Amino acid sequence: xxxxxxxxxxxxxxxxxxxxxxxxxxxxxxxxxxxxxxxxxxxxxxxxxxxxxxxxxxxxxxxxxxxxxxxxxxxxxxxxxxxxxxxxxxxxxxxxxxxxxxxxxxxxxxxxxxxxxxxxxxxxxxxxxxxxxxxxxxxxxxxxxxxxxxxxxxxxxxxxxxxxxxxxxxxxxxxxxxxxxxxxxxxxxxxxxxxxxxxxxxxxxxxxxxxxxxxxxxxxxxxxxxxxxxxxxxxxxxxxxxxxxxxxxxxxxxxxxxxxxxxxxxxxxxxxxxxxxxxxxxxxxxxxxxxxxxxxxxxxxxxxxxxxxxxxxxxxxxxxxxxxxxxxxxxxxxxxxxxxxxxxxxxxxxxxxxxxxxxxxxxxxxxxxxxxxxxxxxxxxxxxxxxxxxxxxxxxxxxxxxxxxxxxxxxxxxxxxxxxxxxxxxxxxxxxxxxxxxxxxxxxxxxxxxxxxxxxxxxxxxxxxxxxxxxxxxxxxxxxxxxxxxxxxxxxxxxxxxxxxxxxxxxxxxxxxx
Numbered sequence: 001x002x003x004x005x006x007x008x009x010x011x012x013x014x015x016x017x018x019x020x021x022x023x024x025x026x027x028x029x030x031x032x033x034x035x036x037x038x039x040x041x042x043x044x045x046x047x048x049x050x051x052x053x054x055x056x057x058x059x060x061x062x063x064x065x066x067x068x069x070x071x072x073x074x075x076x077x078x079x080x081x082x083x084x085x086x087x088x089x090x091x092x093x094x095x096x097x098x099x100x101x102x103x104x105x106x107x108x109x110x111x112x113x114x115x116x117x118x119x120x121x122x123x124x125x126x127x128x129x130x131x132x133x134x135x136x137x138x139x140x141x142x143x144x145x146x147x148x149x150x151x152x153x154x155x156x157x158x159x160x161x162x163x164x165x166x167x168x169x170x171x172x173x174x175x176x177x178x179x180x181x182x183x184x185x186x187x188x189x190x191x192x193x194x195x196x197x198x199x200x201x202x203x204x205x206x207x208x209x210x211x212x213x214x215x216x217x218x219x220x221x222x223x224x225x226x227x228x229x230x231x232x233x234x235x236x237x238x239x240x241x242x243x244x245x246x247x248x249x250x251x252x253x254x255x256x257x258x259x260x261x262x263x264x265x266x267x268x269x270x271x272x273x274x275x276x277x278x279x280x281x282x283x284x285x286x287x288x289x290x291x292x293x294x295x296x297x298x299x300x301x302x303x304x305x306x307x308x309x310x311x312x313x314x315x316x317x318x319x320x321x322x323x324x325x326x327x328x329x330x331x332x333x334x335x336x337x338x339x340x341x342x343x344x345x346x347x348x349x350x351x352x353x354x355x356x357x358x359x360x361x362x363x364x365x366x367x368x369x370x371x372x373x374x375x376x377x378x379x380x381x382x383x384x385x386x387x388x389x390x391x392x393x394x395x396x397x398x399x400x401x402x403x404x405x406x407x408x409x410x411x412x413x414x415x416x417x418x419x420x421x422x423x424x425x426x427x428x429x430x431x432x433x434x435x436x437x438x439x440x441x442x443x444x445x446x447x448x449x450x451x452x453x454x455x456x457x458x459x460x461x462x463x464x465x466x467x468x469x470x471x472x473x474x475x476x477x478x479x480x481x482x483x484x485x486x487x488x489x490x491x492x493x494x495x496x497x498x499x500x501x502x503x504x505x506x507x508x509x510x511x512x513x514x
Contacts, residue, residue: 004042007050009388010111013340014104020053022203022227024062025210027069028220031056041200041228046114046355047339047348047396055203058228063195063236066224070166070193071242073221078163078191082139085189089136091216096129101212105205109177110339112204114348114397115301117340123301128177128209131185134480135500139189144498145507154514161505163191164268167245168237170230170258171206173199173350174304174420180206183247186500188222195243196225197234199250201350203227230254235261244268245504249306252418252444252489259492270493270503272306272485274418275446278439279309279475280429280461282452283317289473290451291325297449297475298424299334299401302349307447307469307476311415312426313435319428326426327374327403334401336379338389348396349421355397358421365404365414365425375402375422409438416442432457436464445487449475468494 006019020043024031034040040054056062077085095101105128106120115124145159167187171180180198187194198206206225213223226233230250238246238261245268248258252274262269279297281290297309314322337344349355362376379393379400401422407415409427429435439448447469452458462470468486471477478484481497493503 004044005050007045007048007052007111010045010048010050010052013107013111019051020204020207022053022055022207024056024058024066024227025207025213025223025225026062026066027224028214028218030210030214031062043112043204044351045111046351047111047398048392049352049395052111052204055200055207055227058226058233060232060236062226062228063233063240066195066226067166067240067242069221070195070224073219074163074166074193077188077193077219077222080191085191086136086140088216088218089132089185089188092212092218093129093132093136095212095216096125096132101208105177105208107340108204108208109202110347112202113173113176113350114339115304116337116344116347118342118344119301119347124175124178128181130480131178131181135185135189138497138501142498142501144502150511152513156512158510158512160508160510162508164504164506165192165244166242167192167194167247167504168240168243169194169196170234170237170246170248170250171196171198172250173201174301174306176202177205177209179249180209182495183249184209184223186495187247187504190501190504192245192504193222194224195237196223197230197237198225198227200227200229238262241265246270247495247503248272255491268503270495271491272493272495273446273489273491274420274444275306275308275486275490276311276416276418276442276444277307277309277447277449277467278311278313278465279449280435280439280451281312281314281318281322282450282454282457282461283315284453285318285451286453286473287318287322287325291322291329293449293451293473293475294326294424295330295334299330299346299422300476302346302399303401303422303424304350304420309447309449309475310419310424311439312424313409313429313438314426316428316430319426323373323403323405323426330401330403331374336393336398336400338386338392341389346401346422348398350397352397354421355399358399358419358423361414361417361419361421361423362402362404365407365412368407368412368414370404370412370414370425371406373403373405373426375400410441418444432461436461440464440466443489446490447471447486
């Protein structure tokens with residue numbers, strides 16, 4: 001990586017000419033700016049290794065201040081009629097989609113995470129807006145629990161839901177604003193004040209979201225953001241005795257620590273964790289569709305999506321043909337390039353340390369007897385490439401999409417462990433029973449894909465896979481109403497639609513008698 005100079009060129013793309021000093025947002029006020037950069041966390045552009053700014057290394061005192069603000073705001077926010085909360089959320093969505101903010105958010109996300117600007121403009125920022133827009137509508141019509149006339153006709157039992165209270169929302173680095181708003185929107189809609197702790201790796205758009213909240217004038221204390229590391233700010237938030245609910249998206253090992261912390265306090269916990277998702281290619285599949293979708297499922301967002309398909313199992317009768325086509329399609333269609341180039345489809349990984357981790361698994365694959373069909377190296381460039389692109393590709397955390405064959409599906413660590421990068425393994429299978437066994441052979445159970453034309457067979461396979469979500473002849477076809485979440489070590493609880501609102505509310509029963 002390049003030396004840590006200031007990325008003035010990147011900063012100018014979001015309308016500033018000096019490093020950004022991110023500050024905590026508590027009780028609708030931004031904290032004082034810290035000038036001593038030795039006590040701050042650097043915000044690194046992973047595509048060139050340069051500094052975009054700094055954020056605070058917050059700990060217990062800052063979390064306590066945010067908790068006091070949120071607790072003071074909780075009762076009045078919960079008491080607002082649903083339609084009023086809905087209007088606040090529509091204002092937030094309007095600002096995200098406005099000409100003032102949309103492109104700035106997209107560019108900031110690209111700079112902060114290294115992902116292609118095309119992905120930010122078409123996925124990350126539109127989905128952030130949609131999250132607020134959707135839950136602003138849902139909360140006005142959500143009445144999930146019917147009243148019941150008891151065995152005694154003079155009694156009426158009716159369920160009553162109320163906000164669970166101040167909630168801690170901890171979001172990951174791979175889809176920063178997208179997944180932060182996936183938590184904030186239902187939390188606010190349900191009537192809960194929140195304290196957000198975004199990943200210290202990608203905090204820039206969370207800071208900008210706080211500025212949007214300030215602009216719209218959201219009531220004080222309803223939305224708070226504390227920046228910093230997981231082991232300090234995150235742990236202080238999770239262990240706070242007056243915060244009754246924690247929603248976390250991130251790694252499985254961190255999820256285990258959160259569960260251990262919350263269990264003695266009987267907190268409400270939602271954990272969306274890791275995955276090692278299988279894709280099964282049956283012999284009667286539409287081969288071109290399977291290749292096209294498998295490439296997207298492996299390499300979109302540099303493979304840094306929890307729903308990416310990193311294990312592909314192909315029937316022996318079409319195995320060679322599939323591998324050949326997938327390699328060719330990947331090399332022709334997944335262009336590694338400067339993240340701000342609109343033609344780039346594969347940007348930088350999130351950090352140099354994450355690149356090192358992914359590369360270590362590629363080296364492990366070689367040791368385990370795997371064959372690199374393509375990728376596994378820094379990208380190259382031709383003489384016609386712009387100087388900025390050449391400097392970027394030589395300095396940033398880039399890696400060519402990597403396809404590996406020949407690993408033992410029963411013993412390979414590369415097949416069993418989550419890599420979370422642009423790496424996919426391919427194995428062959430002979431019969432349905434064996435591939436179902438291979439698909440279920442990891443500790444994870446988040447998502448899966450099945451490709452085939454025979455409906456009875458595809459349903460059998462799909463229903464046999466232990467995963468929270470299974471796509472047949474498609475991938476990432478999401479409806480915000482449907483349940484989102486995994487099984488086994490991929491998580492606890494479900495998000496999406498009414499499932500999210502149920503998490504942020506408590507259910508009690510009231511019985512009336514004439």
